[in-house]
Amino acid sequence: MAEKHFKYVILGGGVAAGYAAREFAKHGLNPGELAIISKEAVAPYERPTLSKAYLFPQGAARLPGFHVCVGSGGERLLPEWYSEKGIELILSTEIVKADLASKTLTSAAGAIFTYDILIIATGSTVINLSDFGTPGADANNIFYLREIDDADKLVAAIQAKKNGKAVIVGGGYIGLELSAVMKINNFDVTMVYPEPWCMPRLFTPEIAAFYESYYANKGVKIDKGTLVTSVKLKDGRVLDADIVIVGVGGRPLTKLFKGQAEEEKGGIKTDAFFQTSVGGVYAVGDVATFPLKLYNETRRVEHVDHARKSAEQAVKAIKAIEGGKVTDDYDYLPYFYSRSFDLSWQFYGDNVGETVIFGDNDPASSKPKFGSYWIKEGKLLGAFLEGGSPEENTAIAKLARLQPAVPDLEQLTKEGLTFASKI
Template identity: 80%
Template sequence: MEGRQSSIQSEEEESKRAFCLIDQLSMGAKNFKYVILGGGVSAGYAAREFAKQGLKPGELAVISKEAVAPYERPALSKAYLFPESPARLPGFHVCVGSGGERLLPDWYKEKGIELILNTEIVNADLPGKTLVSGSGESFKYQTLVIATGSTVIRLTDFGVKGADAKNIFYLREIDDADKLYEAIKAKKNGKAVIVGGGYIGLELGAVLKINNLDVKMVYPEPWCMPRLFTSGIAAFYEGYYQNKGVKIIKGTVATGFTADSNGEVKEVHLKDGTVLEADIVVVGVGGRPLTTLFKGQVEEEKGGIKTDAFFKTSVPDVYAVGDVATFPLKLYNEIRRVEHVDHARKSAEQAVKAIKASEEGKTVEEYDYLPYFYSRSFDLSWQFYGDNVGETVLFGDSNPATPKAKFGTYWIKDGKVVGAFLEGGTPEENQAIAKVARAQPPVASLDQLAAEGLSFACKI
């Protein structure tokens, strides 16, 4: 009985100490009118829009677990890894990716924005409008913009044997790119294996080849970029990469890795029994939106935080932008989550405009987004607009051996063009395919559309 009573008293004391700690954290909390949680593309563009709309010093804080001010993340899989004249900060801080001013740390100071770096938030109390960091710092806000982005899916998450070996890389943050860059230099003329055939796989496959590594790409799908590319589009890129000396292995997956005596990866074991030598492995098998902090506190849908057309969530004064937001796609009358830098930029701007307008009793136009994706690798450059559903028509010269190839694809649903892809287009031609994807003009026949090709978009 005495033991039980002692246990109850101990629990009561623990409870009191916990409440006391929360009170202390709350009393010592930094207070802001607005907090942007995240340090990626969305965070930087949201900060710029807040500054445009008007801020008083000390009203806004950007809290990021990264050590540097927000930057244009796409550079990490492209110019950052180039063997000559690689991109380096401060060269690609936001908002240079859209032709805007470069926001250096001094810019945040000048605007009275508190840039809180190296700070990971481990607890988010949305009803209490409080964020707590891993070191116990507490931050209170009136309005929160969730811009936490995505995290990479790791092979160790699935218990893949040997996936924790050294020189197995993932690419999400600048710290990841620094480590990969050093490995590329250390393993000069070595062997690299890319696991995955999506964005990261294709872009890093190209940049590692440019660094004179022997490159092999492995993915389970029948062709690369299957979420966007048709087999016809993919055939061009696979052929082009193979002509550049990149070996492509399709229809199988990495099931394990062997390390040497230093713990560095030396072999990649595939499901089909093949064993590949490797000095460097780069894994690009997808990502997950970082929503864990908000589970059970906010409405979710399709893997993200559900928002309206102003990126307002189900919780008052909480907005979600970029990769984490599942939002109404007005053009198609459905809700979607979009992982791409263009949406990261535009959704951030939309949310801030909506926040400032609501404070003044005004409204802004609903977000009317045209899905847009692009990539650059080797001397190739493609753009896609719209939706990739329905029948397809391939046009132009898609022979991978053709110098300066130019070709494209239209997607046709219910007799209308709903999506358009173009490789090697000029700025004017890319604008034309964007225009046709939004206008969704009717199509008389698929044969006629194939015959007209790019000229069909250019006349809309």
């Protein structure tokens, strides 16, 4: 096969790839300079839709409706947009070898691509039950959710097993969102997870208690503190289910670059411009371990917001270097959110230190609205809000960024959201 050369190559076709492409286009591109190589068969899309509206029984989201960059309120980049900008979309193409020294990528079919500058945007792969050596992990009714192909298989199963039983393995983002959407599809739903409460990496026991009770009121059964072994529970009870969906996290896809680029904390180490230890190679999104300026430490962040912003930062840095200019360091405020049933929460900052909870966190309320602050060494570092308005969510984001002093926790509890509006 003939070798193809590009000035810029984005490896990966997820959210980060789409946002990077848009940033390149803003700065001006010559036709044929940029290629996106993706093993998926479709142009970059907003991946979070797959665990939400894509699975709705009515009015479900479908492509081309959620191509990037609609997730952040931007223009929808249809496949034609890439053609118009002279960007080559190389789809259904899996890269099996990357040689960073010779700037060469090789596909499963033997195609060779060379580049001047590479952006690694390979994202994560789901952790599979077979990774734990679970017998029966390859059963036909076990599903995972990462790509649109996975979602299509799940949609087909939902339609084939109407009003059936679903078991969701995992109590994190995917577990909570999928449990809600399966209940909306009128399934008998059970969530199973080993941790003592849901979303343990972010939620406090008090926050988690609200969501667990809310879900129970919606008819979702929760079996926590137990593991799935051989598609059975640890205590021997068999998982009686038409559909089992596993959402126990992901792992960054870095194996192509092992031993070639410096790694840290499970990801590819980068600077504040997402440049790796290899000149001309950048890593963005889930795979990047980067300096988090706000907390003066390196972190790896798995979230769509960071995928979008890190991709834009890398391209700004690339174009600044070409123009002999300097761009600002990446100054990211950690942000997480989720929507399920009639609920919608947002979190900003760092969930460390003591916590206070405020507002109406009664799961039986018609419109619950409550929040939590995290305080460490007298400073407010993190803020969570369920049911907030756009203005209120903006206010708690500012709090987490400014890190105001908090002299009195009791007073902070009383003030609640009012504290945010004062700062």
